[in-house]
Amino acid sequence: MRLIDLSLSASDEDRGAFLSELCESLEIDHACYALQDPFSGNVHGYATYPEEWKQLYGQRAYQHVDPTFTKAVRSVAPVDWSRFTSDSGFDTVFSAARDFGISSQGLSVPVRGPFGDIGLLTVTRDCGEREWQGLRRKIIGGLQSAAVNFHDSVMRSNTIAGLMRVPPLSSRECEILQWIAAGKSQQDVGDILSISPRTVEVHLRSAREKLGALTTPQAVGRAVRLALISPG
Amino acid sequence: MRLIDLSLSASDEDRGAFLSELCESLEIDHACYALQDPFSGNVHGYATYPEEWKQLYGQRAYQHVDPTFTKAVRSVAPVDWSRFTSDSGFDTVFSAARDFGISSQGLSVPVRGPFGDIGLLTVTRDCGEREWQGLRRKIIGGLQSAAVNFHDSVMRSNTIAGLMRVPPLSSRECEILQWIAAGKSQQDVGDILSISPRTVEVHLRSAREKLGALTTPQAVGRAVRLALISPG
DNA sequence: CGATCCATTGGGGAAATCCCGTAGGGATCA
DNA sequence: TGATCCCTACGGGATTTCCCCAATGGATCG
Incomplete structure (x- = not known):
């Protein structure tokens, strides 16, 4: 052998x-x-x-x-x-x-x-x-x-x-996507990170774009699959 | 941890x-x-x-x-x-x-x-x-x-x-969650499955409850992690 | 030193989602 | 034969997200 x-x-x-x-x-x-x-x-x-x-x-x-x-x-x-x-x-x-x-x-x-x-x-x-x-x-x-x-x-x-290239999300994007995947709303995430919910939305959008996702649920699904985040 | x-x-x-x-x-x-x-x-x-x-x-x-x-x-x-x-x-x-x-x-x-x-x-x-x-x-x-x-x-x-128990989603719930994870809107899914978007929403809601998820993104994340669906 | 990317904040309005219900028909099971 | 669950469908209204726009300061990089 x-x-x-x-x-x-x-x-x-x-x-x-x-x-x-x-x-x-x-x-x-x-x-x-x-x-x-x-x-x-x-x-x-x-x-x-x-x-x-x-x-x-x-x-x-x-x-x-x-x-x-x-x-x-x-x-x-x-x-x-x-x-x-x-x-x-x-x-x-x-x-x-x-x-x-x-x-x-x-x-x-x-x-x-x-x-x-x-x-x-x-x-x-x-x-x-x-x-x-x-x-x-x-x-x-x-x-x-x-x-x-x-x-x-x-x-x-x-x-x-x-x-299988993994899109390079910025740390902030990852962080926010992580909270979204944990069931928080954009408003919640803004409070948690002490930033405007508008800012959260911007990061979320760019995360979607980088992941090639049309919607936030799709982005979360892909990020989980790619081990970029883990669901709460 | x-x-x-x-x-x-x-x-x-x-x-x-x-x-x-x-x-x-x-x-x-x-x-x-x-x-x-x-x-x-x-x-x-x-x-x-x-x-x-x-x-x-x-x-x-x-x-x-x-x-x-x-x-x-x-x-x-x-x-x-x-x-x-x-x-x-x-x-x-x-x-x-x-x-x-x-x-x-x-x-x-x-x-x-x-x-x-x-x-x-x-x-x-x-x-x-x-x-x-x-x-x-x-x-x-x-x-x-x-x-x-x-x-x-x-x-x-x-x-x-x-x-680590896996919640038993019905086949319809799984199907709909799969489409949502593929980036479709509830309206889209309704068209695809030839059912009312209201019905889609109901299935999605019960899927969220079974997965213990507060939001749809969280439900998708968990379902992906549990291998119930695969992201599109 | 510009160029570029990132993080941040904001407005307005359209669109979608979510939550509260109700309700009938069918399958399965004790 | 009831009980229970699943699938289907609908409405009204509150909430949230999404998409267009613009802008500033900081960091990094060639």
Whole structure:
């Protein structure tokens, strides 16, 4: 069981190669990493799957029904796909996946970052159930480490940083947004900070603009998601 | 941000025992788990540290300066404490910790859940630097797994569930709150869902009440944090 | 030393939200 | 079969937010 240090190299090609090496060293068929960024909600990913399967997956928008994605992003611990055998979406996706030689036996490892970013490292292996149990136990620690390092590497990279850039709110804007998120009115915030409610409104407006929000509720939602503030 | 010793509650004795077993099986001196809940900001924890050290830590509110806590909760990957050698807070805390036989050589493993909950599993070991490097490499996978499972267990437990309970919004309330968080006005939402804007307002009101929010922005913030909705 | 950004305050008016009610139909459950 | 909750809808009025405008002092930066 070998682990490659990603902190040394961090380009996109290296990441694809890393997944391939992960498959070899951990004796698995396929590995896939998906990142759901909290700002756009888009999903970016790398996978060792056949190109045709990747395209089909995207065309049919399977990420909306695939429980190895939708359920796993809600989990804390790694999720074995055996949990999804009674899931209709699972059947839909993996009856199609079987045509591409992709097993319905796998594991999804979620990783969360401080900005609401969620990474998902999934691996599959076609083998007997008993063998799978043993393999899973053997590699789960390494998979956890690999998932965390991979996600960390992706989040530090420039390509993703551009997509998930956190708007630089001024300290005052942050402060006021924080109070608004705590359920205070603009008038209240003015009293709390000993400034005019007009000033509060101005800061709130510029915060909305910087966050690309049309309304204050939307701005609060985005700021919470981006970990700029925490709701009271 | 208060410190709460969870091991005092009788129902959680097995968790303290788990940490002790972790120490033995992974050949480490001490293990500590801390949970920062996103609502109160309070810190709940278990530790194998001497009782006197736990008390002193709480009395002096070290959780505000201790970089093994403050820095690690911002990290994705596990953090080796060697990174903190030039940190003033680190010196403050660990010059005091040394009196209790606690090494300044350790590792902090952060874990995040879908509700903004952050768990931190930290371990220490007093030994030579080379030996530490080897040990760390050997146990880091197991530590990751242990941290995730421990955090998952804590979050599922009743003691914490009471503190972080998720209010059951109706599907309609969720739907409307989702649109509001996407920057739509009540009028817009009424048009989108083909219902009266008055009805939208009613749902929004009951959503606020269920979330214990005084204003709509606060309700959106909380709903986002609770992963009931995702901001547009 | 200008340029730029930030924090601050203000007015006027349009728009939206919020709070106080009421009320019927449908689903679920003890 | 009542009880309870959800979804739907409406009104009036008070409150709040939002958007247009303009202005001053301070800090920072090239």
